[in-house]
Amino acid sequence: MKRAPTTVTEKSPEPPRVRRGYFDCRFGQLHVHNAMPPGGGFDENTALLCLHDAASSGRMFRPFLEIMGRDRSVYAPDLPGLGESDPPPATATVEDHAVAIGDFIRSMRFRQIDLLGHRTGAAVATEIAIAQPQHVRRVVLVAVPAADGDGAATLRYPLRERLALITQPVTVLRPRDDLWDATQRARDFLPRARMVELSEQGPAVFDSAPQAVADAVRDFLKG
Numbered sequence: 001m002k003r004a005p006t007t008v009t010e011k012s013p014e015p016p017r018v019r020r021g022y023f024d025c026r027f028g029q030l031h032v033h034n035a036m037p038p039g040g041g042f043d044e045n046t047a048l049l050c051l052h053d054a055a056s057s058g059r060m061f062r063p064f065l066e067i068m069g070r071d072r073s074v075y076a077p078d079l080p081g082l083g084e085s086d087p088p089p090a091t092a093t094v095e096d097h098a099v100a101i102g103d104f105i106r107s108m109r110f111r112q113i114d115l116l117g118h119r120t121g122a123a124v125a126t127e128i129a130i131a132q133p134q135h136v137r138r139v140v141l142v143a144v145p146a147a148d149g150d151g152a153a154t155l156r157y158p159l160r161e162r163l164a165l166i167t168q169p170v171t172v173l174r175p176r177d178d179l180w181d182a183t184q185r186a187r188d189f190l191p192r193a194r195m196v197e198l199s200e201q202g203p204a205v206f207d208s209a210p211q212a213v214a215d216a217v218r219d220f221l222k223g
Contacts, residue, residue: 035069
């Protein structure tokens with residue numbers, strides 16, 4: 001009697017472990033959202049650190065973490081004074097955010113890390129990349145406030161001048177939001193950067209299209 005061929009069904013990838021925790025920094029404690037592959041967090045791929053806009057918290061990256069965390073460790077801290085992180089003594093500046101996240105990077109003993117910054121988080125990522133070139137490998141900037149009178153200007157941070165000082169490879173993601181034109185201006189200060197237009201995606205791109213962002217980011221981080 002002839003046996004029917006055996007059908008092998010591929011298992012769907014096991015989802016990453018998504019958790020939260022607290023880490024010490026110079027202003028108290030940072031609240032951090034974290035995703036890591038099911039096999040463990042210290043894998044071969046460089047860890048990714050995601051920095052949110054000043055009007056949000058690390059929670060905004062949750063759908064994105066669930067995708068990116070399948071093959072690398074991903075961290076999304078609440079910046080000092082935002083979300084559930086302790087505040088600095090005075091109103092936090094971009095530089096304050098950067099040094100606090102720098103404390104986190106050192107405490108985790110990362111040899112290298114990739115950065116992603118959204119809106120004013122892009123300014124924080126810029127400052128960290130400049131301050132820690134030995135640790136930061138690649139930089140992704142999403143919706144960059146690179147024009148006069150935008151979000152970074154309200155934080156009294158010279159973003160455009162600082163962008164020109166980044167030495168790492170950079171990709172700029174340009175969703176169709178209120179910074180659509182300002183993000184295009186980033187090319188003036190980052191002439192070697194790769195620009196990826198997400199023209200069909202709106203301001204809540206990490207909620208509405210996390211897979212589209214993850215595809216663009218993964219392609220860039222693979223080098």
